[in-house]
Amino acid sequence: MPVTDVQQDLDNLTLTITADFAAPVERIWQIYADPRQLEKIWGPPTYPATVVDHDLTVGGRVTYFMTGPEGDKHAGYWRITAVDEPRSLSFDDGFADEDFAPNSKLPVFKNVYTFTEHNGGTRAVYVSTFESAEALQQVLDMGVVEGTTSAINQIDDLLAS
Template structure:
């Protein structure tokens, strides 16, 4: 099932990507709650993620890097602003330098995730709100929309695996 829509709304400075999965809401929540599962899909297939810190609670932080095919590393950070299991989470998101410090010239974005029952499947919507039209244009030009679609395309295989309680 995976990605069902991708909507850019320039006047609201948002990009929303929605996907549907053949799993219940609680199971889809686990792909955010468990950093080892998150690592398996956050980032396109050729840029897998490694989370070095993962404090999944309001005010908590996450530090991660994605490793490219040539071995280069792209670092990022998150600050969780809301976590309401199993239906929603929000976080501020930005780039980091080689030491994990925020890169301020790229700004940050706000991401809101909604997970809801969709009558036999679960719909997950990820809405990113940008600081400016310039930032939105730059992120889209860097391939954010395509990358998120490819990343979310990896979730079905993770959800299909048997989970050990």
């Protein structure tokens, strides 16, 4: 399993997930840069993602929905804030309604994904920063650690295909 560490820090309002992959940085970057590959790893296995819009430029948006086992759909969006291809990607991540308008009842959090060479492969560090301890706790209660870990762990299967 690629995920090697998960740290929840309520004092600093962060959730940090570290994963190691047996592939070069450029290959891991491609997964996030290609919407069809992103679909294979963004949602957990039981909630696969469909990417609708995909613009990885500063100010760009990525919109998607995840479809649950009962056919229920859950929309979300990224607003891209920084790109350093192939080393890092920063974006605001939010929940949305069916038209991809932000859902103000759920938290928006800042994500910074970094990809560095490590032991002949790539170490990915995914840091999510929240506006409040309540917002972090809300997504923890929603199962974000389990969902994100299972989603990231799908990357090995994608790399093998």
